[in-house]
Amino acid sequence: MTGDSRYEAVRSRDARFDGEFFFAVSTTGIYCRPSCPATTPKRQNVRFFPSAAAAQSDGFRACRRCRPDAAPGSAAWNNRADVVGRAVRLIGDGVVDREGVAGLASRLGYSARQVQRQLNAELGAGPVALARAQRAHTARVLLQTTGLQTGRVAFAAGFSSIRQFNDTIREIYASTPSELRASHSAAGQPSSGVPGGGVPLRLAFRGEYATAEMFDFLAAHAVPGVEEVTGPRGRRVYRRTLRLPLGAGVVEVAEKAGRSWLDSRFHLDELRDLTTAAHRLRRLLDLDADPYAIAERLAADPVLAPVAVARPGLRAPGAADPAELAVRAVLGEADGAARDTAAALAAVYGDALAVPKGGLTHLFPEPAVLATAPLTEVDAEHRPVVVALAAALASGEVRLDAGADRDQAEAELLAIPGIDARTAAYIRMRALGDPDIWPEGPAELSPWRTYAALHTGLIARSESRR
Known part of the structure; x- marks a missing residue:
């Protein structure tokens, strides 16, 4: 975008660009998000920044009306x-x-x-x-x-x-x-849809958010003891345990969305883990996606256009714990027996919560533990694959953290005997947040072919075949 096109977005208070850039007003010393409801400043008094941190570093203060620091992260x-x-x-x-x-x-x-x-x-x-x-x-x-x-x-x-x-x-x-x-x-103050205790946070997102589809997915994949979805459809609450740098935690998020946020709560052993826990929940829920850019690209495809219009705001589920997701993917995550196996692994080898919360009792076991465990809970076909994957994750031979290189991680996964291209792609989509994992999809849908695959049901069907 040029400076003039950014200014036009500011003049029209276009929320599609919230988090994508910020503008500051030299006469007031304040910076805002593009959708700020305040009177539009004169063009000659406006400066643009690619991040809130850049505006702050230049000495501008955050606007109290639009709270630009709370804008969703840039999808770019x-x-x-x-x-x-x-x-x-x-x-x-x-x-x-x-x-x-x-x-x-x-x-x-x-x-x-x-x-x-x-x-x-x-x-x-x-x-x-x-x-x-x-x-x-x-x-x-x-x-x-x-x-x-x-x-x-x-x-x-x-x-x-x-x-x-x-x-x-x-x-x-x-x-x-x-x-x-x-x-x-x-x-x-926000009224959280998640009852009781903990630290409440609003998790911002841009555009529409298909909460029903996301919570359906989470409910279908939940591992007992580690995750649960409770409540009637439309008012469900998703909970899961998290292994964090300084301790354990339980995070909760409500299905019922606010105007541009989801209500969540964090129950943490150590409060200093709050930012990390919030970031991992955002990645699980794909809250930094840009549904406007995705919809615009999919609308150009005659087959996908009506499907995308019927389900606006569809997000690609990520992972709160990439290593856990990889192990579950190898087991065949969407299969009921595989979820039972994952639950058994958590119960036997995972650390127990000091105080169980609802149906949550354990953290999923660390790769180093799985790499040396007998794993009698896993069938003979999948056991050597789980052991090899866990050993590679524990040693750092395979990296799936937030800063991992996607191409390198996929190559490392494929080098493990028993992990095929479909499983590696699924791990790449969820653990590494890749928005473009459908190589057979039309090139003109790039870089949003993951969302095209979700709309067409290809990912759901591939899971059922694993």
């Missing part, structure tokens, strides 16, 4: 397979907060200087600024939607000190944490 960065896209996904997963820029660079196989340079060129901000923007957003949400003490908010958001937390909030929001909390009246 989330879907890209190059080093910038991989870096953005790792930063979202909290790698910079836990391991620093050096750790991020090491995971990507580049020097810290190269990563810094590429992110600055593409996003207008380096890894530290991007991680800082993420921490600030998490802190604002916690301040305005929970009763957590300010000190607990600071550490839950990923700040290393109270002073760093206070300085960042003042700089980005022109308020102290107490003022930011007080400015948000109780009437404006």
